[in-house]
Amino acid sequence: MMAFAITELLGVVVLLTAFEMLAQSFVRPMINTVALQSIALAAIMLILGVVKHSYDLILLSALTVAVRGIAIPEVMKKDIKRSGIWVYREVETRVPALVIIGLLLSILGYVIYQDIAETLHMGAEGALPFILFLLGFLLIIAKKNALAQMTGYIVEENALLYAGISFSHMPLILEAGVFLDLLALVLAGVILAAEKDYGVLELEELVG
Amino acid sequence: MGMITVTSISGVGTIDLTTLVYTLLALPTIAAAISILPNPRAREVASLISSATCLALSIALFHSVLTCTLQSGWIYVDLPAAVIVFLIQAIYFLSVLYSIYFVNEIWKERPLFLRRRHYYALINLFAMSMTFAAVSRNLGLMWVGLEATTIVSALLIVLERSKASVEAAWRYIIVASAGLGVALLSLVMFHAFSGTVDWTRAEMSAKAATLVAVLALVGFGTKVGIFPMHTWLPDAHGTAPPAVSAMLSATLLPVALLAYLRVFEVAVAAGALKVVYITCFAGAVTALVAAILAVPQRIVKRLFAYSSMDVMGIAMTGVGLSAISPVALKATLLLLIIHAFSKSALFFTGGNVITGLKTHEIEDVKALLSRTKLTGLSMLLSALAVTGAPPFASFIAELVIVAVSLSVPYLTALLLSAILLSFLAVNYHVTRMCFGGKGESVSLSALSELVPALACLTSLAISLVVWIALAGGVLP
Numbered sequence: 001m002m003a004f005a006i007t008e009l010l011g012v013v014v015l016l017t018a019f020e021m022l023a024q025s026f027v028r029p030m031i032n033t034v035a036l037q038s039i040a041l042a043a044i045m046l047i048l049g050v051v052k053h054s055y056d057l058i059l060l061s062a063l064t065v066a067v068r069g070i071a072i073p074e075v076m077k078k079d080i081k082r083s084g085i086w087v088y089r090e091v092e093t094r095v096p097a098l099v100i101i102g103l104l105l106s107i108l109g110y111v112i113y114q115d116i117a118e119t120l121h122m123g124a125e126g127a128l129p130f131i132l133f134l135l136g137f138l139l140i141i142a143k144k145n146a147l148a149q150m151t152g153y154i155v156e157e158n159a160l161l162y163a164g165i166s167f168s169h170m171p172l173i174l175e176a177g178v179f180l181d182l183l184a185l186v187l188a189g190v191i192l193a194a195e196k197d198y199g200v201l202e203l204e205e206l207v208g
Numbered sequence: 209m210g211m212i213t214v215t216s217i218s219g220v221g222t223i224d225l226t227t228l229v230y231t232l233l234a235l236p237t238i239a240a241a242i243s244i245l246p247n248p249r250a251r252e253v254a255s256l257i258s259s260a261t262c263l264a265l266s267i268a269l270f271h272s273v274l275t276c277t278l279q280s281g282w283i284y285v286d287l288p289a290a291v292i293v294f295l296i297q298a299i300y301f302l303s304v305l306y307s308i309y310f311v312n313e314i315w316k317e318r319p320l321f322l323r324r325r326h327y328y329a330l331i332n333l334f335a336m337s338m339t340f341a342a343v344s345r346n347l348g349l350m351w352v353g354l355e356a357t358t359i360v361s362a363l364l365i366v367l368e369r370s371k372a373s374v375e376a377a378w379r380y381i382i383v384a385s386a387g388l389g390v391a392l393l394s395l396v397m398f399h400a401f402s403g404t405v406d407w408t409r410a411e412m413s414a415k416a417a418t419l420v421a422v423l424a425l426v427g428f429g430t431k432v433g434i435f436p437m438h439t440w441l442p443d444a445h446g447t448a449p450p451a452v453s454a455m456l457s458a459t460l461l462p463v464a465l466l467a468y469l470r471v472f473e474v475a476v477a478a479g480a481l482k483v484v485y486i487t488c489f490a491g492a493v494t495a496l497v498a499a500i501l502a503v504p505q506r507i508v509k510r511l512f513a514y515s516s517m518d519v520m521g522i523a524m525t526g527v528g529l530s531a532i533s534p535v536a537l538k539a540t541l542l543l544l545i546i547h548a549f550s551k552s553a554l555f556f557t558g559g560n561v562i563t564g565l566k567t568h569e570i571e572d573v574k575a576l577l578s579r580t581k582l583t584g585l586s587m588l589l590s591a592l593a594v595t596g597a598p599p600f601a602s603f604i605a606e607l608v609i610v611a612v613s614l615s616v617p618y619l620t621a622l623l624l625s626a627i628l629l630s631f632l633a634v635n636y637h638v639t640r641m642c643f644g645g646k647g648e649s650v651s652l653s654a655l656s657e658l659v660p661a662l663a664c665l666t667s668l669a670i671s672l673v674v675w676i677a678l679a680g681g682v683l684p
Contacts, residue, residue: 017590031551070646116419119414120401120413120415120419121417122400133389133393133466135384136389140382140386146378149382153335153382153385153386155391156386156389157392160389160392160393161391162394164394164396164399167397167400168394168399168400168403169407170348170395170396170405171348171397174346174348174349174352174405177348177349178348178351178352178354178392180352180353181352181355181356184356184359185355185358185359185381188359188362188363188381189381189442191363192363192366192374192378192381193378194299194360195321195366195369196373196374196375203371203372203375203509204446205370205372205446205447205568206372206376206443206446207443207512
């Protein structure tokens with residue numbers, strides 16, 4: 001029982017890291033936070049893996065630390081060094097509004113999830129990943145900085161990984177494929193982020 | 209469904225079909241590896257050989273799948289998958305051909321974002337990842353393949369390094385991946401409810417299937433360009449190099465639609481009736497919105513991008529209607545075939561306008577029909593084909609879909625107005641470009657004129673075969 005209490009506590013840590021990211025205007029701490037989130041998630045997997053004697057989960061936990069905890073944050077931090085001021089900071093800070101929207105979204109998400117769970121006879125364990133998923137979306141929508149949007153996407157993927165282990169976890173080969181994709185996507189993303197312009201873009205080619 | 213497991217084509221020697229599918233995946237990968245080598249001829253030749261061989265193999269695969277379904281390990285190829293694999297290889301071949309012209313042409317003018325070797329490597333990998341997604345029986349692997357296409361194609365879009373193309377690629381990568389995130393959520397739920405991600409073996413309750421299918425509609429629908437998640441589509445398809453636009457429009461959208469079709473079939477088998485209506489209306493509304501947005505377009509390739517969205521909307525309705533009558537699915541596949549060839553022809557002619565006339569504005573293009581040898585004619589005919597005008601078989605396909613849609617209240621009205629409006633919008637702009645005004649003749653290389661003409665002819669030839677088959681009573 002102790003193990004499950006710890007995983008639940010770690011789940012709360014995962015959720016709080018998402019809020020920390022909403023409140024953060026600087027990119028480097030955002031990247032560190034998403035790395036922390038991935039490691040907390042890996043810890044949950046490790047505990048569940050040991051309790052359930054599942055080697056798949058333990059392996060998945062190691063993969064998570066390697067790819068989402070270390071490799072992806074390193075790739076993103078390299079890009080911060082490469083480019084100018086826009087990469088360091090959000091253009092405008094709207095922290096109070098964002099945190100409040102995040103809270104409302106979490107409550108809404110919980111209510112919606114309960115509703116769905118009741119109809120489909122699912123357990124309550126999916127609520128946290130579901131809320132995290134919504135917060136990942138909020139990060140993508142609310143942040144203007146390209147790298148910050150990328151971290152939002154990683155939060156979304158983390159939520160899916162979390163959902164996967166909360167219900168019945170997907171085959172390992174599949175999760176490995178998802179990891180590879182995520183790594184490649186972040187690589188491609190930072191290449192594009194370095195090319196991207198910010199501010200008011202009046203591109204007549206993209207109108208209508 | 210009576211499915212027979214068959215692993216070899218009888219008759220023509222014995223080619224193992226599983227090996228054939230693996231070859232379809234291996235050849236582009238090898239070509240991509242050769243492309244990275246410094247020799248410029250080698251990469252063009254390797255890509256051409258790979259794509260031509262893949263095209264021939266995919267026709268063989270299509271032929272054998274007509275009578276039975278290929279099931280072996282993680283591979284599952286039935287008729288829809290075989291059609292889409294064939295389309296991928298055909299457009300891959302045409303795109304490589306056109307790339308040889310286009311990339312060399314714009315390379316003369318300015319430095320590009322990608323080196324030419326990376327461009328060819330990515331084109332090959334793009335084709336490979338689409339094939340991988342199309343032949344997987346496992347929805348998760350399909351997802352992995354689709355997400356891989358996002359990565360390679362986003363990099364391809366930025367080839368010209370204009371502000372617009374970088375912005376478009378960024379929007380594409382963020383919107384499409386966020387959308388595919390929802391698709392992955394639907395797969396996690398799929399797995400939670402049925403204990404598998406193999407759609408051929410999955411069973412779940414109607415309520416669970418409704419949730420999974422609606423999430424999949426949003427998720428895979430983003431990649432198909434379903435309203436309101438379509439925003440990336442006109443940007444990406446409009447600013448990408450023509451060969452990449454052709455592959456995006458003609459083949460990537462159908463691959464994403466195939467992924468949705470798999471989930472949809474599970475939902476229908478589970479008795480989730482609501483999903484059928486939601487799919488039909490999501491498709492029809494998409495088609496109508498695309499048709500309305502196509503009217504005020506000023507940029508050549510953006511107009512064609514909206515036309516793709518329109519056709520995918522109709523195809524999505526076709527997928528929805530396949531639950532009511534299986535003939536709707538066949539009509540959808542036919543529509544996708546004609547659309548693939550004609551739309552790639554349109555994007556190639558759009559590329560010719562950019563290189564030959566140095567403009568992308570519809571307004572600046574006049575009398576294309578008399579100023580070019582084949583480009584104007586290919587554009588005119590292909591525009592008719594994608595909007596479902598006879599003699600093209602897309603007419604039959606849309607007719608069948610509309611006929612089946614009569615059984616759903618209000619759907620026919622939406623669908624008909626979308627088809628009519630997009631016909632008027634696209635052809636109005638295209639006739640403006642092909643006729644009217646005067647201008648000096650445009651000098652284009654033979655290759656650039658021949659590739660769109662070839663695509664256009666193929667779509668005419670397929671239409672002819674379909675008409676003959678219909679008249680002979682071969683098709684239902």
